[in-house]
Every structure is written in structure tokens, then in C-alpha cells.
Amino acid sequence: MKEKIIQIMSEICPGVDFATETALIDDGLVDSLDIVNIVTELMDVFDVEINVEDLLPENFNSVDAIAQLIEQLQE
Template structure:
């Protein structure tokens, strides 16, 4: 989880990613941020994020991102 928060904080240092669960809903992150996050997560965790996983539910919070990463690591 720390690595995910670090990645997010590099994009938006002013956001409390520990508690925020409306990153997409409140337009805190945009499509360009999502592309960056996907790239960083793939590099950091050596995973591939399939297109069907790129949905708002998976990107609305650091916890959701963490859950998605954990799930993808288990599947590989």
C-alpha cells in the first residue's frame, strides 16, 4: 500500500490518499493520471492491468488500487 500511496502522492501531493475514496468521483485524478498510475503500477509490481480492470471502482481510492494490484498478483 505504501508504494501505491507514494505513486499517487507524486501526482497530487496535496491529497490525503490514506482516507480519500472519491478520486474519480471528485475528479481528483483524470485520465492522464490514470495512464501514469497504470504505468507506474505495472513497473512497480511487475503486473499487467487488463483493460477490463480500468474502471472507476478500481481507481477511486488507494485501497481500491491496492486490492486490484493484490488480485492481479495472485492471478499471475
């Protein structure tokens, strides 16, 4: 799943090393536009519903965090 996520993100935000970064939001590497693009793509690909309430920096700071969020939502 992580590879899929990285692939999605790299397409939207080229030039960021998603595999290792852990402060994507806090460091401003990914901004709100990217987040929404990523989220809609994730919803499409993984067939989950991500709510506004879930759009917290801690959920998107790293690929691990995103994967965790999706797993949680898939339950």
C-alpha cells in the first residue's frame, strides 16, 4: 500500500522524497492544495471516505501516517 501511496503523492508533488520525509506538512513540503489532491486520489484508489475532520497535519506528515489513516478508515 505504501508504494501505491508514494506513487500517488509523487505524481502530485514531484521532487519530494516521500519515502523518508516525516514532516511533510510541518515543513511545508506538501500544502493544502496537494493534500486535497492526494486525499481525493486516495479516496478514489482505496475506496475510503476521508472527512474534513481527518485533515490534520499529524495524519499527513509521513507516508506511514497516511497508510495508518487509510487502514483505520478501511476497518
